[in-house]
Amino acid sequence: MGAILNSDQANVIAASSSEDGFSPPSIIEFFPPKLFEFGPDFLGQPMFAMTRINIIMLIMTTFLLVFFFTALRKPQLVPSGIQNLGEVFLDFVRVQISEEVLGHHAKRFNLLLTTMFFMIFAFNITGILPLMHIAASSVVAVPLILGLTSYFVFNYAGVKQHGLKGYLQMNLFPPGVPLPLYLLVTPIEAVSTFIFRPATLTIRLVANMIAGHMLLVLFYGGANYMLLVSDSFLLKPLGAFSYVAGFAFTLFEILVAFLQAYIFTLLTAVYISGAVSEEH
Amino acid sequence: MIKTTVLADTTGESVEGIQLLLPAFYDLLFGGISFVLLLVLFWKYALPRAQQVLEKRTDAIQGGIARAQQQEQEASQLLRQYREQLADARGEAARIRTQAQAERDELVNQARTDAQVVSEQVKQQATASLAAERGRVVTDLRKEVGDLALELAGKVLGESLKDDAKAKAVIDRFITDLEKSVGKN
Numbered sequence: 001m002g003a004i005l006n007s008d009q010a011n012v013i014a015a016s017s018s019e020d021g022f023s024p025p026s027i028i029e030f031f032p033p034k035l036f037e038f039g040p041d042f043l044g045q046p047m048f049a050m051t052r053i054n055i056i057m058l059i060m061t062t063f064l065l066v067f068f069f070t071a072l073r074k075p076q077l078v079p080s081g082i083q084n085l086g087e088v089f090l091d092f093v094r095v096q097i098s099e100e101v102l103g104h105h106a107k108r109f110n111l112l113l114t115t116m117f118f119m120i121f122a123f124n125i126t127g128i129l130p131l132m133h134i135a136a137s138s139v140v141a142v143p144l145i146l147g148l149t150s151y152f153v154f155n156y157a158g159v160k161q162h163g164l165k166g167y168l169q170m171n172l173f174p175p176g177v178p179l180p181l182y183l184l185v186t187p188i189e190a191v192s193t194f195i196f197r198p199a200t201l202t203i204r205l206v207a208n209m210i211a212g213h214m215l216l217v218l219f220y221g222g223a224n225y226m227l228l229v230s231d232s233f234l235l236k237p238l239g240a241f242s243y244v245a246g247f248a249f250t251l252f253e254i255l256v257a258f259l260q261a262y263i264f265t266l267l268t269a270v271y272i273s274g275a276v277s278e279e280h
Numbered sequence: 281m282i283k284t285t286v287l288a289d290t291t292g293e294s295v296e297g298i299q300l301l302l303p304a305f306y307d308l309l310f311g312g313i314s315f316v317l318l319l320v321l322f323w324k325y326a327l328p329r330a331q332q333v334l335e336k337r338t339d340a341i342q343g344g345i346a347r348a349q350q351q352e353q354e355a356s357q358l359l360r361q362y363r364e365q366l367a368d369a370r371g372e373a374a375r376i377r378t379q380a381q382a383e384r385d386e387l388v389n390q391a392r393t394d395a396q397v398v399s400e401q402v403k404q405q406a407t408a409s410l411a412a413e414r415g416r417v418v419t420d421l422r423k424e425v426g427d428l429a430l431e432l433a434g435k436v437l438g439e440s441l442k443d444d445a446k447a448k449a450v451i452d453r454f455i456t457d458l459e460k461s462v463g464k465n
Contacts, residue, residue, distance in 0.1 A: 031295050034306075045305050054310040061314040068326040075333035077340050090330045111327060115319045123314075140300060141307030145315055203301070210300065 022225040025217035030138055030210060057136045060122040093117045093265065101269035105276050109269065112153055116146055117265040120205065124257035127212055128250050135257070138209035140202065143264075147202035150268040155194075158275030167275070197271060201264060208260050212253045219246030426451045 032051045039047030071086025079087050093114045098106035123142055127135035137143055158167040171193050172186045219242050226239030429451050 027297060027300055028295055030300060042305070047305060048309070049304075049306040050310070051306065054306055057310045057314045061317050064318055065321050068321055072326055072329040072333075075329055077333070077337050079333075086326070087330055087333070090326065111319070111323050114322050114327060115315070118322075119315060119318050136311075139304065139307045139311075141303035142311040142314075144303050145308065145311045149315070206300070 022222070022229070025214050025221060027210075029134065029213060029217065032134075053134060053136055053139055056126050056132050056134065057123065057142070059132075060126060060136060061119075064118055064122050089118070090114065097262070097265050097269050101266065101273050102276075103273075105273070109153070109157070109272055112149070113265050113269055116150070116268060117261050120146065120264050121257060121261035124209060124260055125254070127209060127216070127257065128253045133216075134213055135209035137205055137260075138213055140206045143202040143205040146205075146264065147198040150201055150264075150271065151198035154197075154268065154271040154275045157272050161276045201267060205260050205264055208256055212249070212256055215249050216246060216253065219243070219249055422452075422455055425455060429454075 030053075032053055034046070034049040034051055035055075037046035037049035041047075067082070068086055071082045075083060094106070094110055097117070098110040098113050102109055119142075120137060123136035125135075126132040127138065155167075158171070161167070162170055172189050173182060174185065174189065177185050223239045223243035223246055226235040226242060230239075426448065430447065433447075433451075
């Protein structure tokens with residue numbers, strides 16, 4: 001790329017790291033200023049504080065409450081409008097995730113899966129919503145709460161189904177493996193089932209949201225700088241491209257918001273299904 | 281600058297990359313509150329209501345199917361009844377038609393018989409009156425012929441035989457014989 005840059009552009013890019021030039025997005029985005037804080041510090045944090053991301057969480061929670069309250073306030077046999085929408089969403093989780101993966105266990109876990117799906121989707125989609133522009137799930141606490149919930153639920157379900165001994169045996173000593181291989185299999189299974197599962201659930205979600213936000217800030221920030229701030233006319237087409245790419249990634253982020261909610265919920269269902277399944 | 285992991289945020293605090301994976305208390309708190317609120321929403325409100333309406337809908341559809349089946353049954357029963365009634369009515373009509381035809385035939389025959397009787401009577405009367413007429417005519421004629429014969433005989437014999445009973449009897453016998461011979465011819 002350096003070969004096609006003329007000196008003008010090179011100067012601009014060099015200038016971008018200067019004080020009044022282009023500043024690329026950074027992880028500071030995910031540590032917005034605390035609006036207020038009180039209580040003694042603990043582990044280097046105040047005991048209680050609030051940021052705009054927390055406000056976004058509360059807004060989205062309120063939105064879900066209002067949406068489902070309105071949708072199912074007077075449920076009609078022949079649904080219309082918002083009720084139809086609410087039922088379609090609920091049915092999606094129940095049929096496509098709970099019943100699809102868990103079969104006759106679906107009823108017991110549908111509540112958890114439904115809550116997870118809608119919370120994750122609502123918190124993800126704020127990444128592209130006007131005024132909010134950051135996913136509420138891009139702070140690790142949210143995926144962590146859900147990942148740990150998933151972890152406890154699938155382990156609890158497995159222990160309840162098979163007893164502690166049976167459940168551990170099922171997971172750590174899968175049948176049909178030659179005896180010496182247990183030296184290898186058992187530690188791998190232990191780590192993958194009991195450590196990696198909640199960690200991957202959490203990190204997959206938070207990393208997707210962080211990356212999506214970074215991309216959007218980079219493209220829109222770049223477009224803004226190249227189109228409006230920079231004096232170089234040569235950067236204008238690149239700025240336009242950056243803007244179009246930002247728009248494309250906004251659409252992509254809608255897909256990602258849905259897909260990550262779906263994956264998280266589906267994997268939780270799969271883990272529960274594995275824990276309660278009779279065969280093994 | 282991008283690659284450095286220690287950055288200054290807007291409040292001047294420094295942020296390290298690893299902090300992206302370390303949850304803040306306030307985020308845990310508000311995330312937890314949100315999760316619990318949503319759990320309660322779906323547990324106590326949304327899912328039971330959705331389930332309820334789903335069951336009602338199932339009932340309604342099954343009820344609708346049952347009703348439709350019942351109505352279909354009733355309709356087919358009604359159709360069978362109508363068909364039976366129609367068949368009955370057709371039989372009845374055929375029977376009535378046959379009866380009517382029979383009655384008509386009877387009437388026609390009756391009328392014919394009556395007419396024959398009447399015509400017979402008329403003929404008989406006519407024959408009788410004709411015979412009476414003939415008798416009268418014959419009597420008159422016989423008297424006339426007798427008178428003429430007497431007159432002729434009187435003229436021939438030169439005397440009147442008019443009141444002579446004997447002569448009259450002779451003439452009558454003659455005429456009867458004449459009639460007989462005429463009748464034979």
